[in-house]
Amino acid sequence: MAFRWGRGLAKVYPMFFVWLKRYMPRGIYGRAALILLLPVVILQLVMTVIFAQRNYEGVTNQMTDTVLRxxxxxxxxVDDAPSAAAVPATVQDRLAALDMGVTPVSASEVPTRNRMSWYDYSGRVMVARFDEYLPSFLSLDLTRPTGVHLYVQSRFGPLDLQFERRRISAQNPHQLFVYTFSFGFVMTLISFVYLRNQLRPIKRLARAAEAFGRGRHVPYTPTGAVEVRAAGAAFVDMRARIERQIEQRTLMLSGVSHDLRTPLTRMRLGLSMIDEDDAEPLLQDVDDMQGMLDAFLDFAKGTAEGEAEPLDPHVLMQTAVEDAQRAGRNVTLLPPEGDGTGTVRLRRMAILRAVDNLISNGVRYGARAEVSVLLTDKTLRIRVEDDGPGIPEDRRIEAVRPFSRLDPARNQNSGSGGVGLGLAIATDIARAHGGVLRLGSSDTLGGLRADIVIAR
Known part of the structure; x- marks a missing residue:
């Protein structure tokens, strides 16, 4: 039985933490505030409960016992008084030092229930004490401005005993609670300001890393605690190495492409001097090599062209489609989707190159392509669909790798097939904008669906 109970408890714990995780703050400020405030609040609640039970309640019981006597x-x-009318005078003569008024009342004047404020904790303690140790107790009224009115039963009928509230409960009992919560709030505020200053360098590092992931270089200097400075310095070194690597790759491929253009130009010039029928296949080979070099150069440039600027994606895609149509490609721009408006920070030439590559692939392996733009408050999606054979799902990861050619999956008879850089360039450009390139199957045309998704 104990073993089964232990197994059940082991199953409940993960479910509890999964449920609790849904309500946890997502940001570092919220989690830090929770870590800071939760112990303070719990400590204050524990201290309040202990004080109320051990001190406040105990003092009230002691003072109530005195009043009971x-x-x-x-x-x-009162029992010695000759009549009900003589009760007030008798009590005043014999117990004037108690400073307690006694008034005979009718049964209809006695409250049917105890009267007190909802927050009157000591009043509840008094009621319980009187009800337990005073057999003649009827009810208690703590709402009168004249003081406490205690209703008891005597041999002459109900009596109303009046005395000051300070005789039965401590004065200003709320002061400790006010002091506790006031100082707790002040200390929490001071701690939060200090914590905010400690978290600010982490936020700056996160913004610099996010900007670098989107292809932007934001000035950043490591600051803050020793550990944050170490992480910041490591990020600066990593960013510098990546930038040097990208620069070296660009220079290398650009240099290779430039050096190969000269012999290709000489070959083209030499082939132009021989018989046209014999030279046509060789000229086609030269054109193919020229196209490969252009693709290599585009891949080398990557996302280095220009800085990101606010652009209207609908106008930008209109330009991309018009350029493709002038180049003789059968492509159509569909009506805008979504309810988002405004601009998105994009690299104009890089996005145009990525979309042009996707359109080129679509019309190369199919008959036509369609371009659509979905803009919402949080996302930009540029979709290019074609009516070709598409790419199998198990080969889509391979398709976005540089120099990857999936001719068996695509239609080899519709073009040369390229050099396998079109999707790779589009992927790099999407990543440089903090987005992603997603490949799927077109529901409308039946071919490949390529989505460039970028967060706004």
């Missing part, structure tokens, strides 16, 4: 003495004097 005085009430018993008053009741003895």
């Amino acid at each position: 005085e009430v018993e003495l008053v009741m003895q004097v």
